[in-house]
Every structure is written in structure tokens, then in C-alpha cells.
Amino acid sequence: MNRKKIQILSIPYLIWIIGFTLIPLVFVVSKALVTPDDRLTADNLTAIFDSVHRKALITSLEVAFISSLICILISYPAALIIRSFRIKNRKAMIFVMILPMWMNFILRILAIQMLLSKNGIINHLLSILGLGQIEIINTTFAIILGTVYDYLPYMLLPVLNCVLAIPDDIVEASKDLGANRYTVLTRILLPLSLSGIGSGITMVFVPSMTEFVIANILGGGKILLLGNIIEQEFSVTMNWNLGSGLSVALMIFVLVSTLLFGRDSGADRGYVI
Amino acid sequence: MSKKLIELKKISKSFGNDLVIDELDLYIRENEFVTLLGPSGCGKTTLLRIIGGFETPDEGSVFFDGEDITKMPPNKRQVNTVFQKYSLFSHMTVAQNIAFGLRVKKKSNEEIQKKIEYALDLVNLPGFENRMPDSLSGGQQQRIAIARAIVNEPKVLLLDEPLGALDLKLRQEMQYELIRLKNELGITFIYVTHDQEEALTMSDTIVVMNQGYIQQIGTPEDIYNEPTNAFVADFIGESNIIDGIMLSDRLVRIGGQDFECVDEGFAPNEPVDVVIRPEDVELGPPENGQTTGTVTSIIFKGVHYEIQVASAIGINFMVQTTLNFPVGSFVGIRVIPDNFQIMHKPQSEDEEILDANAQTGAAHEP
Numbered sequence: 001m002n003r004k005k006i007q008i009l010s011i012p013y014l015i016w017i018i019g020f021t022l023i024p025l026v027f028v029v030s031k032a033l034v035t036p037d038d039r040l041t042a043d044n045l046t047a048i049f050d051s052v053h054r055k056a057l058i059t060s061l062e063v064a065f066i067s068s069l070i071c072i073l074i075s076y077p078a079a080l081i082i083r084s085f086r087i088k089n090r091k092a093m094i095f096v097m098i099l100p101m102w103m104n105f106i107l108r109i110l111a112i113q114m115l116l117s118k119n120g121i122i123n124h125l126l127s128i129l130g131l132g133q134i135e136i137i138n139t140t141f142a143i144i145l146g147t148v149y150d151y152l153p154y155m156l157l158p159v160l161n162c163v164l165a166i167p168d169d170i171v172e173a174s175k176d177l178g179a180n181r182y183t184v185l186t187r188i189l190l191p192l193s194l195s196g197i198g199s200g201i202t203m204v205f206v207p208s209m210t211e212f213v214i215a216n217i218l219g220g221g222k223i224l225l226l227g228n229i230i231e232q233e234f235s236v237t238m239n240w241n242l243g244s245g246l247s248v249a250l251m252i253f254v255l256v257s258t259l260l261f262g263r264d265s266g267a268d269r270g271y272v273i
Numbered sequence: 274m275s276k277k278l279i280e281l282k283k284i285s286k287s288f289g290n291d292l293v294i295d296e297l298d299l300y301i302r303e304n305e306f307v308t309l310l311g312p313s314g315c316g317k318t319t320l321l322r323i324i325g326g327f328e329t330p331d332e333g334s335v336f337f338d339g340e341d342i343t344k345m346p347p348n349k350r351q352v353n354t355v356f357q358k359y360s361l362f363s364h365m366t367v368a369q370n371i372a373f374g375l376r377v378k379k380k381s382n383e384e385i386q387k388k389i390e391y392a393l394d395l396v397n398l399p400g401f402e403n404r405m406p407d408s409l410s411g412g413q414q415q416r417i418a419i420a421r422a423i424v425n426e427p428k429v430l431l432l433d434e435p436l437g438a439l440d441l442k443l444r445q446e447m448q449y450e451l452i453r454l455k456n457e458l459g460i461t462f463i464y465v466t467h468d469q470e471e472a473l474t475m476s477d478t479i480v481v482m483n484q485g486y487i488q489q490i491g492t493p494e495d496i497y498n499e500p501t502n503a504f505v506a507d508f509i510g511e512s513n514i515i516d517g518i519m520l521s522d523r524l525v526r527i528g529g530q531d532f533e534c535v536d537e538g539f540a541p542n543e544p545v546d547v548v549i550r551p552e553d554v555e556l557g558p559p560e561n562g563q564t565t566g567t568v569t570s571i572i573f574k575g576v577h578y579e580i581q582v583a584s585a586i587g588i589n590f591m592v593q594t595t596l597n598f599p600v601g602s603f604v605g606i607r608v609i610p611d612n613f614q615i616m617h618k619p620q621s622e623d624e625e626i627l628d629a630n631a632q633t634g635a636a637h638e639p
Contacts, residue, residue, distance in 0.1 A: 176347050188362065
């Protein structure tokens with residue numbers, strides 16, 4: 001195909017990215033840098049360090065970090081198990097694991113809410129057994145649980161991709177050279193899976209940093225993530241400038257943390273998912 | 274003779290319904306260069322993997338230096354493998370690759386450093402310590418794979434078609450390298466290949482396999498000059514394989530004409546396979562021939578011509594000679610008695626299966 005035809009192929013995406021990414025981004029950044037009466041200011045950006053915002057940022061970080069960690073701790077062993085299966089059995093396992101992705105994510109969170117709520121299924125079962133009730137709903141733990149539930153496939157798929165791509169003969173070669181299971185894991189499998197784990201982190205950590213719906217439903221408005229505050233600035237307080245400022249600050253924060261985390265992420269090796 | 278280092282006793286292995294190795298017995302002596310030779314699917318790689326510990330035989334035992342190691346995992350065996358696909362660790366430098374086995378064994382840094390240098394010298398790649406495997410050519414990667422295996426000072430080095438992915442010139446170079454390495458290191462090499470030339474060049478002993486059975490074990494000269502059956506004759510080099518009848522000791526009838534040979538001990542009038550190597554068929558003036566024929570094709574092969582001759586006794590001979598006989602020439606054909614190899618036709622049912630399998634096995638060859 002010649003150059004011109006390739007350029008034509010790029011038009012739909014170009015329209016998309018200009019209309020739905022670039023223009024909104026310019027809009028948000030321009031709002032972020034001015035006061036409501038249009039005077040230039042950096043206050044909207046630095047507002048992220050105010051005590052309420054800082055606290056929300058730290059909670060967001062905590063949720064994103066712990067959720068990513070749990071996702072890795074579930075996905076990596078699962079990927080190793082699937083790797084040990086014969087190829088025809090692998091497909092069924094992968095299918096089961098990504099099945100939840102077929103449901104709308106808000107539905108999934110509402111289902112978790114049903115499970116965890118004060119008069120929900122878990123507490124109901126506990127009271128039948130005479131064990132009394134537990135308070136899970138409206139805690140950070142509930143939000144983390146929901147986040148893990150929602151984002152697990154996004155960790156599992158890139159990790160699985162990467163783990164399954166490691167050739168068997170590499171593993172055999174290491175055993176041949178005297179490596180036991182532990183050494184095979186730490187010196188061969190893990191290092192060769194880092195790109196998958198890297199892109200998994202990007203796909204779990206970044207969206208859960210900016211999460212607010214899960215916090216609304218499972219946090220009951222008692223636990224504020226930075227996403228919740230930004231949402232409120234736009235829809236309740238109607239201070240779009242502050243909302244934009246916090247958004248841009250969060251964007252910068254996410255950008256920096258991805259650069260730190262994901263320098264060797266899979267994106268450059270073709271592992272997008 | 275040196276002592277037996279590896280002994281395989283009654284080894285059987287199947288994958289699903291596919292019987293790959295059937296009750297195979299084999300021993301390998303210390304410091305031998307043994308080649309397992311056969312067409313794809315003959316079980317040679319499976320046999321190597323059983324020795325390496327990557328497969329467990331369904332039945333039978335593997336002995337190493339008198340000790341039963343059938344169930345021992347690969348990381349505990351005193352053998353190292355050079356894999357077909359090199360299988361270098363792509364996330365490590367050349368030095369880290371070579372050091373891998375030594376680090377696992379917790380050798381000192383000083384010793385590791387020394388051995389890396391020694392191994393790189395041995396495979397003619399000094400100064401490659403900090404290169405990444407991806408930046409090396411196929412031949413260089415294979416040398417590193419060999420270096421990575423031999424620094425562990427294995428008693429046996431297993432090589433699974435290690436030169437298969439290299440081009441012809443490099444392959445020939447590496448064959449000499451491997452012979453040199455074997456002599457310098459004084460260890461046992463077990464080499465798997467489907468390339469008969471490779472096997473003839475390097476081996477002390479060749480084990481010809483087909484369909485999970487050993488067809489013949491012998492020195493390259495034995496295998497080439499005295500193949501035990503038509504499969505071996507056909508697989509090792511090119512051959513004219515002709516139906517004949519053994520009239521009496523040292524006399525065989527082919528296509529109605531009697532020829533002198535040197536073989537004895539056949540039943541009178543026993544049907545036999547007669548094998549004649551193409552380079553053993555001599556062409557000359559018609560009056561000098563035992564029989565005559567017409568040249569039907571001639572192909573220049575570099576060192577020699579390959580000529581097809583339709584003979585008066587109804588048999589097409591393939592001939593390799595340095596002389597040029599144009600198509601249509603009327604020639605005399607001569608074979609001296611020493612160059613007739615007479616073989617029993619398959620008698621028992623088992624042998625027949627082997628022989629039938631031999632045909633299909635050879636057809637699978639890429």
C-alpha cells in the first residue's frame with residue numbers, strides 16, 4: 001500500500017482523537033489555568049495539596065496500589081497454572097476468567113453491593129449461622145474489593161499473554177542447567193514476565209487512580225477518592241475551574257507514576273492487553 | 274574399551290496412542306561421540322529427552338554410571354543439553370547465560386569469571402561477555418549455548434539437532450568445532466540429527482533409528498559399507514536397492530544375470546535385497562561391461578556426475594562418477610564382487626512391519 005492510502009486509513013481515528021481527546025484536553029487545561037472570572041492562576045493546580053484533596057489523593061493512591069498488588073497476586077499464579085495446562089484446556093480456563101468482563105462494570109459493582117450491604121447476602125448468611133454482622137460496605141476495603149473485581153481481567157490478560165509466550169525450551173534449558181522450581185521462577189519466568197506485569201499495572205493502576213463510581217456505590221459517599229471530589233466540583237459545586245485543575249494535577253501525577261512503574265511496560269513489545 | 278556410562282534398558286514411551294519408542298536397549302560408553310540418526314518421528318529426540326530427564330519412559334530404566342536415574346529430575350542429572358533452538362535466556366547477557374548453571378551451584382565469582390572466559394575462548398567468541406543474545410547470529414548463539422552447557426563440566430553433553438538452523442557452510446565449520454571440542458573436553462557427546470552426512474562426519478558410533486526401533490549400531494564405516502537392511506542403506510547415502518536371488522555362496526542372480534559377490538551363508542535360491550552404492554557402479558566401453566545399458570540422464574553435482582543408466586537386465590542404475598557420459602551413450606556396466614551388499618529380505622512379521630515403517634518413515638523426511 002502506498003503512503004497516501006495509509007494516510008486515508010488514519011482519518012477515522014484522527015477525527016476521533018481530535019474530537020474526543022485533544023479538544024477536551026485543551027478545554028480542561030485552559031479551564032484549569034484560570035479563575036472563574038478568567039484571571040490566570042496556578043491555584044487550581046496546587047489545590048491538590050489542600051488537606052482534604054491531599055487526603056483523597058492518598059486514599060486514591062492506596063486503593064490503586066493495593067488493588068494492583070492484589071490483581072498481580074491473583075493473576076500471576078493463575079497464569080502459571082494455565083501455562084501448565086495443555087493448550088486445548090487453556091482456552092476454557094481463560095474463558096472462565098474473563099467471563100465477568102462480559103457484564104457491564106456498574107452491574108458488577110451493584111452485585112458486589114448486594115453481597116456486602118448491611119442487610120446483604122453475606123450478612124444474612126452470617127446471621128443464619130449466628131455469627132453476627134460485619135461491616136464491610138462503605139469501607140476502603142469494599143472499594144478495593146470492587147476495584148479488584150472490576151479490573152482483574154485487565155491484569156490477567158497481559159500477564160497471561162506474556163507468561164504463555166515464554167517458550168518451554170527456555171524453562172527446560174534452565175532446569176537442565178540445574179535450576180530448581182524456585183530458581184526457574186525467580187530467574188527465568190518472573191524476569192521474562194515483567195513486560196506483561198508492567199502493562200497490567202498500567203491498565204489497573206491508572207484507571208483505579210481516577211475511579212469514582214466504585215467509591216460512590218461501595219463507599220456510600222463516606223470515603224472520598226480524588227475522582228469523587230473532581231466529580232463533585234463539576235456536578236455539585238459547579239466549580240469547573242477547580243475540577244479541571246485537580247484533573248490536570250491528577251493527570252500529571254498518573255503520568256509520572258506510570259513513567260516510574262512502566263518504563264519497561266509491554267506497550268513497546270506489543271502487549272497492549 | 275571404556276566403560277558403559279549410560280545404559281537404557283527396555284525403554285518404551287508413547288504419546289497418547291502413538292508408540293514412539295518400543296522396548297529399546299542401548300548403552301553408551303564413556304568419551305564416545307554417539308549419534309542418534311533417523312528420519313523425523315523415529316524417536317531419536319524423545320530418546321535424548323529421556324536421557325536428559327525431560328521425559329519419563331512409560332517402561333524401562335535409565336542407568337547413569339550404574340545408578341538408576343529413571344525418575345531423577347533434569348536439574349539433578351550430570352548431563353547438559355544443547356537445544357535445537359539454542360534456548361538462550363534473552364533477558365541475560367552472554368556472560369549471565371554462561372554463568373547461569375554455575376550460579377545455581379553457588380560457585381565463587383572468581384571461578385565463574387574464569388570459566389566464562391575459558392568457555393568463550395573454547396567456542397571462539399572471546400570478548401562477547403556483555404552482548405545480548407538477540408544481537409548474535411544463529412551460529413554465534415549456538416556457540417554460546419554450547420559454552421553455557423560445557424562450563425558445568427557435564428559427563429555427557431546432549432545435542433538435539435544443534436546445527437539444524439544453520440546454513441551449510443556454517444554447519445560444516447561447526448561440525449569440525451564440535452569434533453575439536455569433544456576431543457579437548459574428553460566427555461561423552463550424544464548427538465541427535467536426521468542429517469546422515471553430519472552423522473558420518475562426527476560420530477564414533479552411529480545409532481540408526483526408525484519408528485522407535487534401532488536399525489543398526491556401528492561405526493560410520495560399518496554403517497555405510499555394511500548396512501544391515503535396506504532402510505539403513507537407503508537412509509545412509511544413496512543406494513541402488515535391487516531384488517535378487519542368492520543362487521549359492523558368492524553368487525547372486527539379478528535380472529536374469531549372475532554376478533559374483535563375496536557374501537555367504539544364505540539359503541540356496543533365497544530372495545535377497547542387493548544394495549550397490551552409486552559410486553561403486555563403474556561405467557566404461559560396452560565390451561568391458563558385465564552388462565550394458567543406455568544413459569538416460571546426467572546431472573552435474575560438483576565433485577561428480579549423477580547418471581541414470583537403463584541396463585540390458587531391466588534395472589535402472591544410479592551411478593556417481595567423475596566421467597562424463599552424454600545422454601544416449603551406450604555403456605558397459607561393472608561392479609566388483611566386493612561392492613555387492615547382500616541382505617536378507619524381511620522374514621518375520623516384525624521385520625516386515627519395520628520395513629514397511631521404514632518406507633513411510635523415509636517419506637516424512639522434509
